[in-house]
Amino acid sequence: MHWSTALLGAVALAGSAAAQDTYTYTDGEGRTFLGYTNTAGIRYGIAIAEGAIEGAYDAMIQITAPNSIGWAGLSWGGSMTYSPLAVVWPNGDDVQVSSRIAFGYSLPSLYYDATYFFLPGSGTNETHFTATALCMGCTSWTPPGAGPIDLDPNGENTLAFAYSTSPVTDPDDIDTTFGRHDAHGRWSPDFSQAQHPDFYDWFEDIEFPCPTVPPPTSSVPASTSSIPIPTPSDDPADPDPLPVPSSCPGVSSFRSGFGVANGWRAVKLAGNLRTPRGIVLDTRGNLLVVESGLGVTVHTFGPDGCFASSKTLISNAALNHGIGLTADGRTLYVTSMTTAFEYSYDPVAQTVSSERIVVTGMIQGGHPTRALIIPPAYPHLLVISLGSYDNIDHPTIDPSVGRAIVKVFDMRDVPQGGYRYNTQGYLLGYGLRNGVALAADGNSHIWEVENGADQFQRTVNGQSYDIHADNPAEELNYLGDPSVENPNWYGYPTCHTIFGAEQLTDAQFQTGDQFVLAPNATFSDADCVRRGSVPARLSFQAHTAPMDAAFDRDFENLFITFHGSWNRPQATGYKVVQVPYTRNGQGLYEPVDPPNSRTAARDIFWSENESSCSSFTCFRPCGIVFDRAYSRLFVASDRPAEGELFMLARV
Numbered sequence: 145m146h147w148s149t150a151l152l153g154a155v156a157l158a159g160s161a162a163a164q165d166t167y168t169y170t171d172g173e174g175r176t177f178l179g180y181t182n183t184a185g186i187r188y189g190i191a192i193a194e195g196a197i198e199g200a201y202d203a204m205i206q207i208t209a210p211n212s213i214g215w216a217g218l219s220w221g222g223s224m225t226y227s228p229l230a231v232v233w234p235n236g237d238d239v240q241v242s243s244r245i246a247f248g249y250s251l252p253s254l255y256y257d258a259t260y261f262f263l264p265g266s267g268t269n270e271t272h273f274t275a276t277a278l279c280m281g282c283t284s285w286t287p288p289g290a291g292p293i294d295l296d297p298n299g300e301n302t303l304a305f306a307y308s309t310s311p312v313t314d315p316d317d318i319d320t321t322f323g324r325h326d327a328h329g330r331w332s333p334d335f336s337q338a339q340h341p342d343f344y345d346w347f348e349d350i351e352f353p354c355p356t357v358p359p360p361t362s363s364v365p366a367s368t369s370s371i372p373i374p375t376p377s378d379d380p381a382d383p384d385p386l387p388v389p390s391s392c393p394g395v396s397s398f399r400s401g402f403g404v405a406n407g408w409r410a411v412k413l414a415g416n417l418r419t420p421r422g423i424v425l426d427t428r429g430n431l432l433v434v435e436s437g438l439g440v441t442v443h444t445f446g447p448d449g450c451f452a453s454s455k456t457l458i459s460n461a462a463l464n465h466g467i468g469l470t471a472d473g474r475t476l477y478v479t480s481m482t483t484a485f486e487y488s489y490d491p492v493a494q495t496v497s498s499e500r501i502v503v504t505g506m507i508q509g510g511h512p513t514r515a516l517i518i519p520p521a522y523p524h525l526l527v528i529s530l531g532s533y534d535n536i537d538h539p540t541i542d543p544s545v546g547r548a549i550v551k552v553f554d555m556r557d558v559p560q561g562g563y564r565y566n567t568q569g570y571l572l573g574y575g576l577r578n579g580v581a582l583a584a585d586g587n588s589h590i591w592e593v594e595n596g597a598d599q600f601q602r603t604v605n606g607q608s609y610d611i612h613a614d615n616p617a618e619e620l621n622y623l624g625d626p627s628v629e630n631p632n633w634y635g636y637p638t639c640h641t642i643f644g645a646e647q648l649t650d651a652q653f654q655t656g657d658q659f660v661l662a663p664n665a666t667f668s669d670a671d672c673v674r675r676g677s678v679p680a681r682l683s684f685q686a687h688t689a690p691m692d693a694a695f696d697r698d699f700e701n702l703f704i705t706f707h708g709s710w711n712r713p714q715a716t717g718y719k720v721v722q723v724p725y726t727r728n729g730q731g732l733y734e735p736v737d738p739p740n741s742r743t744a745a746r747d748i749f750w751s752e753n754e755s756s757c758s759s760f761t762c763f764r765p766c767g768i769v770f771d772r773a774y775s776r777l778f779v780a781s782d783r784p785a786e787g788e789l790f791m792l793a794r795v
């Protein structure tokens with residue numbers, strides 16, 4: 145989903161509405177709305193009661209869209225994440241309104257703290273569909289880990305909209321999946337102009353028996369444990385690898401075509417998960433999965449190598465990616481966009497206890513993932529990566545801003561209420577745009593795989609040209625020993641890394657060189673190295689979107705998941721790659737290939753027709769982890785159409 149860039153500060157594709165684009169209209173039922181029509185011809189209307197008092201006041205929305213639109217959404221908070229969302233779509237002669245919330249840039253979950261009641265003037269005709277609804281709970285909310293947000297009934301509030309021409313998967317289902325938006329933008333209506341003295345008269349005669357959103361039911365199957373789990377006093381030390389099944393009973397087939405490298409086989413372990421992101425293995429070989437919008441689920445294996453049982457370990461819809469266990473498997477860490485939590489974990493019972501907030505104050509906005517890792521040799525250190533706010537987040541040139549950065553927190557001495565992310569802990573490098581993939585090598589030194597920027601133009605002597613298809617590279621950076629501070633700057637937001645050198649025609653470059661977008665008298669490309677920007681150790685194809693990484697047993701290969709692109713004429717990514725490593729004379733681990741290599745990543749597991757993939761049509765590898773015997777790799781795919789878990793096994 146890329147409702148994201150509405151928030152990420154890039155120019156919103158569908159524009160941003162100034163006050164003068166807002167107008168008042170009266171609909172066929174005689175109700176007056178403050179309205180705005182975007183370039184796709186979708187009209188958004190808002191009405192509230194005269195004299196509404198800040199807090200939780202009622203609001204009416206009306207969304208009218210041409211029938212060519214698959215779904216249209218409104219964010220009450222002006223961003224995709226941490227705001228109540230209304231998503232509407234046609235359903236035969238009717239329409240649906242789904243109350244949602246997103247804690248990452250993935251399919252929003254149902255949101256139960258806001259309720260929409262349909263009002264007359266909802267339905268479809270030959271050309272348009274219209275949803276008119278009263279919302280309770282849309283003007284005041286408290287995002288997890290942040291303070292309350294109240295929309296000002298007497299002033300301007302920034303809302304956001306997004307839409308797609310692709311229909312939702314199942315229009316009957318209020319909890320249906322749907323793909324990312326085609327475009328998005330913002331609208332900042334002055335709510336004082338949306339006030340109307342007759343507001344309550346408009347639905348005086350209407351009974352509101354059934355909210356459009358059903359009350360919460362457990363969306364996770366209760367434990368379906370069928371295999372009795374022995375309880376030895378210790379974890380089995382040298383596990384026997386489980387057999388590799390050719391398929392798993394009751395699991396649907398692969399949602400889309402794929403290929404695997406020679407020597408590997410792919411098996412689907414589970415489907416229909418809720419946006420599976422980060423995954424870890426516990427000391428008994430059970431798989432823990434962050435299902436974004438749900439929490440953490442735990443899956444045990446049966447003797448056939450398939451899942452034997454699945455249950456919810458932590459219910460917290462705000463958890464969106466980060467997960468890690470200490471090497472002894474007894475302490476679990478997870479993150480939401482704003483907060484890192486610690487739990488005691490019991491791998492025998494698969495239960496958590498003693499929740500503690502260990503890091504807070506991670507910004508609510510920008511890139512939402514807070515990847516974490518606990519270096520095996522330093523079980524008391526929690527390493528957390530926090531990405532940039534915008535595509536180019538200028539203030540992050542100062543590390544004290546606390547974004548585009550990796551920081552380390554000592555869990556032996558957590559302040560009351562948790563560390564504040566941007567003022568406490570210590571640096572493990574800054575100028576790291578969005579390092580979602582973190583891995584620890586055989587020395588417990590940290591490697592970061594970074595998502596480079598989008599929409600790049602190179603400007604030289606006032607002339608700009610497009611270089612974005614193959615630049616900047618996704619970077620592999622060495623952050624070093626996490627037990628000591630690493631104050632180094634890795635270049636962002638000023639210095640970026642070349643992947644496709646041939647796209648830069650104004651100078652001679654090779655893959656791995658650093659460059660600036662617009663060289664000038666005070667900062668040339670060569671100044672990147674001169675001013676201490678640490679070059680990437682390897683470069684990968686631009687826009688492949690690295691999500692996670694795992695070393696094999698002997699640290700001879702790093703396996704990286706590439707989620708797949710949106711900002712490229714031909715799609716790329718949607719695969720798992722293998723990068724060979726070696727140990728050098730100083731005992732340090734490093735990639736085999738030199739920094740100017742373009743072929744360091746070898747494909748292991750890929751989507752068929754990669755270049756025409758979208759986030760909806762192809763799998764999107766995300767979390768990756770080896771089993772205890774290092775013979776099987778587990779891979780989560782958080783594609784909105786279906787969350788899947790795969791197993792890659794050596795054959």
Ligand SMILES: *[C@@H]1O[C@H](CO)[C@@H](O)[C@H](O)[C@H]1NC(C)=O
Nearest residue numbers: 208268269270271272273274
């Ligand atoms: C269909 O609905 C739209 C939006 O309410 C309206 O503008 C249009 O006139 C309607 N068309 C017909 C044929 O009723």
Ligand SMILES: *[C@@H]1O[C@H](CO)[C@@H](O)[C@H](O)[C@H]1NC(C)=O
Nearest residue numbers: 400401402751752753756761
């Ligand atoms: C890949 O392309 C081929 C040829 O166009 C087509 O038959 C096949 O269905 C495509 N596969 C996927 C997963 O899109």
Ligand SMILES: *[C@@H]1O[C@H](CO)[C@@H](O)[C@H](O)[C@H]1NC(C)=O
Nearest residue numbers: 638660661662663664666667
């Ligand atoms: C020169 O380029 C640097 C790096 O991109 C930038 O920070 C600086 O503002 C530029 N200076 C001028 C005068 O444009």
